[in-house]
Amino acid sequence: MDIYVEYLLLENVIINYIILYAVKAVSRTDSKKIRLFIAACVGSLYTLVIFFPSLNFMTKFSVKFSISILIIILAFNPEKFSSFIRLLAIFYTTSFVFAGATLGLFYIFNSNLSLKNGAFYIQDFSVEFLILGISLSFILVKYIFEFLQIRLNKKNILTNVIINLNEKKAEIVALVDTGNSLKEPISQNPVIIVEFHAIKELLPKKVQDVFIANKELNLDLDTISNVMVEVNNEIKLRVIPFKSIGKEYGILLGFKPDKIIIDNERCEKKVKENVLIGIYNNKLSRDDNYMALLNPEILY
Secondary structure, eight states: OOOOHHHHHHHHHHHHHHHHHHHHHHHTOOOOHHHHHHHHHHHHHHGGGGGOGGGGGGGSHHHHHHHHHHHHHHHHOOSSHHHHHHHHHHHHHHHHHHHHHHHHHHHHTTOOEEEETTEEEESSOOHHHHHHHHHHHHHHHHHHHHHHHHHTSOTTEEEEEEEEETTEEEEEEEEEOTTOOOBOTTTOOBEEEEEGGGSGGGSOHHHHHHHHHOOSSSOOHHHHHHHHHHTTTTOOEEEEEEEETTEEEEEEEEEOOSEEEEEETTEEEEEEOSOEEEEESSOSOTTOSOSEEEOGGGGO
16 A cells, blocks of 8 residues: 555644644643644654654654653643643543544444554545544543543632732632532523622622621512612623522622633633622631632633
8 A cells, every 4th residue: 555655744734733622622721723733743743753664663652652742842831730741631532532433433434444563544535534533532522521620620629719800809719619500591601609708899889788788698689670770880790590409599699700810729820701700698618718619610
């Protein structure tokens, strides 16, 4: 079978770029397209070693692993070691899922596969199969990692959150709560539930007075309607319905901050804008370890 080097390089650049783009999407890591392209080219050039017997030593695991490290650094330049390990794990998982799904589809549809120097080659190449394999792989990787991140890695993690509104800010400690899946019903934006006293200074005086005067966990609709009209020019308040154990339904008064910043040593600093703050007029922690409950989706 004849193998054209230029086609092999081009195909590998495309596939490597797609895998790196999937890693970027799944990990939600910021990276420029040119960095992904350069890393994809480096990975593609490495495939040429199979054509040179004198470079056979470069097919060893240690060299392959080193190339993987180089690709991750070139593509994402992670600042923290924990971020690097996470990206590397997602990169390998994505690569394995992509290869397995694509080769599985070719096998199912009886396409011709051949093996040369430890590398698979596909005869009668079908772009449709490749696109289908990429789509299937992306879906599998995305949902597997989201499930693992939310269910396994986010239990009892405290993180620092900075809430910005009208050139003011409040710095609080939030608990990443796997039980908090609260979203605003119209926009479907995730909600951070925050104790009133922790963000009191961000709120207009009339809103502060309402919460100080009403110690109940739920404000009545008349009170909410009146205050929303009175402070409409200062802050855009939202009504956020919720359900909880022992309570059929409830209402939180909330608002959309200008932005929030999540800063934690376990993950890279993230700036979020499509997030709502739900104001809770009581204590969330008995020992005051945290003042907010963070929806895990906000971290990714």
